[in-house]
């Protein structure tokens with residue numbers, strides 16, 4: 001068979017096309033694309049290992065896909081893709097993606113389910129390629145796991161172009177065939193949950209202030225008003241609750257603080273106590289009087305990543321109708337320098353009466369969380385989990401490979417870990433030694449100081465030890481998500497930008513708790 005490749009321009013877009021099969025030009029609205037998967041064979045093995053959907057497609061085009069794959073290059077490796085045109089009249093554009101080896105499972109070294117992760121990587125790659133070709137409707141091969149395929153598609157297609165005049169084409173991915181549609185829909189909700197966190201984190205801080213954040217979340221909950229009650233507590237309420245540590249951070253800013261509280265009721269029986277999620281919501285962290293260097297400071301618009309992932313988790317739990325009760329708590333404020341701002345050496349009093357010497361105003365996350373954690377205990381939580389972009393030191397320790405988890409509970413650790421193996425958004429356990437507690441409980445003027453005595457060493461651990469001073473719950477975990485806040489290209493199915501991690505892991509964790517007897 002003779003195949004001619006040539007470059008043609010359709011509506012101003014240059015692309016390669018195949019003359020043999022291309023029948024007539026298609027309008028952009030009717031253009032449909034398809035993503036199909038192929039597995040990698042063993043060494044020295046020829047032939048192509050199609051997924052069920054790809055095999056059936058190949059049969060419907062009389063083996064032309066096999067031919068094309070064989071002549072177009074070496075076998076597709078994991079995460080690599082190749083686009084073909086005009087093979088099938090219903091799908092003028094076809095992206096074939098490499099799924100890696102078939103039958104792989106949980107990898108003991110990587111601490112994730114390689115099969116699910118490979119599907120996310122491959123599907124996202126295929127979807128992105130078709131999006132770049134401005135194909136508006138894309139069908140996706142379930143690749144044996146509709147949920148992971150949907151997650152890969154929804155996460156891969158995310159683009160934050162709110163403030164750009166030229167926007168990327170909006171692509172709606174759909175399941176190809178009639179495989180497990182329920183699992184596909186679940187994957188869409190998981191992916192959309194993480195994308196909500198990504199857009200909140202990515203948004204500029206002048207557009208997402210504490211007030212706007214709270215209003216946006218309230219709006220996201222509007223379809224679930226039968227299951228969710230939301231309170232946007234103003235400064236006067238925060239004062240009446242004697243949250244002196246939280247107020248000491250917000251006082252430097254012109255933007256008023258908001259204490260956002262969400263109650264999702266998904267279980268009729270409330271005897272177990274709710275899962276309480278607490279998220280750091282610093283909508284911009286300049287460092288305050290202990291001002292940060294200007295280079296890279298723009299990234300501190302995402303210092304509400306904890307709040308974003310907690311709120312997105314609860315929105316997703318509501319959409320999934322998880323049979324569990326969850327309370328979300330997010331102290332929201334800006335950390336700014338001004339004539340009113342807290343100064344190094346100032347002493348403030350937290351809700352539980354403990355006094356804190358603020359030696360560094362840039363260690364503000366632990367201050368706002370101190371009060372939020374105290375308040376969280378009033379709900380007698382079954383489990384208390386907080387997420388915070390807390391320390392640069394966490395990024396030094398693990399980079400973006402995993403969220404650091406500091407927990408006083410093996411029970412909780414097991415469940416968080418199990419969830420992360422499924423989602424591929426990993427966690428790694430970190431220590432809560434007395435060694436670190438000693439470093440934050442020594443202060444010239446107060447009960448605690450807000451930075452470790454040996455600052456510069458084990459910063460993520462001393463921050464966790466500080467938070468522990470405000471915890472009495474038996475099952476508490478602090479997730480330091482500073483390292484996973486952004487993505488360059490480490491996670492292939494997330495674009496460069498704010499990551500929205502670890503939303504899917506929190507959703508999976510909540511789903512796991514919900515399904516426990």
Ligand code: BES
Pocket residue numbers: 285287303360362363364365389390391392393395451452455459482483485
């Ligand atoms: N929001 C930062 C931590 C951070 C850094 C998050 C980089 C994401 C990326 C936090 O408020 C902070 O400034 N922490 C200080 C603590 C220090 C002063 C003890 C830090 O990590 O430098």
Ligand code: MG
Pocket residue numbers: 285287335361362363364365
């Ligand atoms: Mg800071």
Ligand code: ZN
Pocket residue numbers: 282285303362364365389390
């Ligand atoms: Zn911060």
